[in-house]
Amino acid sequence: MNPLESQLEYPFGDQLPSSGTVMEVAPGLFWLRAGLPFALDHINLWLLRDGPGQAGGQDRDGWTIVDCGISSDATRDAWESVFATALGGLPVLRVIVTHCHPDHVGLADWLCKRWNVRLWMTAGDYGFARMMSAALPGVDGVAAIPHFVRHGLSEASMREKVEGRKSYYPSMVPAMPESYHRIVDNQVFRIGGHDWQVITGFGHSPEHAALYCAGLNLLISGDMVLPRISTNVSVFAVEPESNAVQMYLDSLKKFSHLPADTLVLPSHGRPFRGLHTRIGQLNDHHRDRLAEVVTACAIPQTAADIVPIMFRRPLDTHQMSFALGEALAHLNKLWHDGVLVRETDDAGVIRFRTA
Template identity: 65%
Template sequence: MSTSASRAALAAALTYPLGDTVPATGTVQWLAPGVGWLRMPLPFALDHINLWLLRDGAGWTIVDSGVATAATQAAWEQIFADQLQGLPVRRVLATHSHPDHIGLAHWLCQRWQVALWTSAGEYAFARMMSAALPGVDNAAAVTHFQRHGLRDPALLEQMSARKNYYPSLVPAVPASYTRLQDGQLLTIGERVWQVVCGYGHSPEHVALYCEKDKLLIAGDMLLPRISTNVSVFAVEPEGNPLTRYLESLDKFAKWPNDVLVLPSHGLPFRGMPLRILQLREHHRERLAEVVLACHTYQSAASIVPLMFRRPLDAHQMSFALGEALAHLHALWYDGVLQRVAEADGSLLFRLAQD
């Protein structure tokens, strides 16, 4: 079977028990007793995020928040008015620190006077990013991209202008939190969820698995139609996130095919083991393309067109460059590539010499 045919077969093997049905903004679609699906708008090309409402005894746990916009706040107020059955929110849980997942967490926690629950890595990163500390601010990102070959003046100008990008979507993070750790068992109402921490997409991403009911709140670790972004960022310039991400998938691959996966983007699906195979194949193909290109010296910027064959705006380019560098770093750490520094400090990669 050809590679493309294999991918098509894997995609067809996924099942979507709800079809194309999605909840309207401000409403809840119930997937199981006490498990509600919400969808909020995003101001990006990826225009939505799935959020989850879990019955928690005499109240509710919210999983992820959406970005800090008036539209998202209004949608939450509609949920509170129409869907909570007169019961309070008892906690807010964030799978990770990206703006669409934690942007309104501070407002939700204040609104209900409850704690934020997340991992230490995600909490720390969100605090750093929201405060735009040196090393995670816009200036550090632009320097990082220049070091890895970005020279386009228009893109550099657009990226330099995004000084308050993260703080505008995450204006505040709660001053304290309750820590979640890998392997921890978390009781929410009548269900027990296992905390599963994954790496590569974000510092210490939290997924939740309920073995009894075969439910997985996957966050961004497993998406049905697109591959999760895996990037090297300025704050960790020597990182190897692609290897960490692929290793993390092993934690999910052991669970059965009939688990209902609740992803942060796209539709709930079954067929998790096959989706993991598809993701591994996707990255194997990208790595093979990078190896072929690196018969001559390449930067992350020169690799981007091989991996993303469409025009990219500044927002998309920041993710594309980070992902191209993640693939270069995976091969570099494996000894397939060597890295050299130019006189101006820029970094290039080429096949290691025998």
């Protein structure tokens, strides 16, 4: 356990639900895990006992799902195992998705059709998921190539690998439900006899939705607060001047009113207590990365130049895409703050230097 992680409390120790099974973490709230084909090899999914009159006017008992996993046979099989053993013969009443990334929304269409239920999601992330699943120009994998080339990606082999990911999103999110139920910031709705508040966040995705329940003293944090790794905040081709780091840091402040002993249910890693400690660690992390970037930019730097400064380990293609996006996000914040200026050379490559 690293020193930062040791500052957090893990009430369930090393216990993990095995594939296709659930583990109760609070009354009526169950944890399951699905595999992912990345270095980050799992996602946590949540199953909540629900009741009449609470899931969009349903008049029966059942369950609410929060997040779905990627579209794969293994993930579908894991869900079918859970449906056969953990639902007690009751139906799923709705599917809530925290945000548009494939590990969260990939199976939403299948789950909604499987149970004939509505998807609940913010407008920002639902719309973005629809665009990316359809591979619309500007948000498809092809758009990443000129975007990253402008920011210094020059190694031919890496460019070929990134180009090979042009069907990355649709392969894991082949379809999205054609209609949905919108959730919005500060909205409160009932699940299983408890009130749940939506807390939106930005920087990681267009309009991420975390869910807080005061009655159970717990937060389904999605990817906004993770115990071991820092949430990816990236700049993508569709929004090349975005200030993702600033939006993320501002979003973390929205959790400051929650009790210090809130049980945090993250999308990756183990449930933990120590929310405010972890938020402090994340703020420190970005402060330190920004300081490193400023120092490096005494000499003009591209985002690709910044990657090995921020990420001191070998990166596969999947990780490189996120690393480039995150390096650019830190450069963009400093540029928006007036600490750095941007220069574009005759080849169209953008470099940043101290003002």
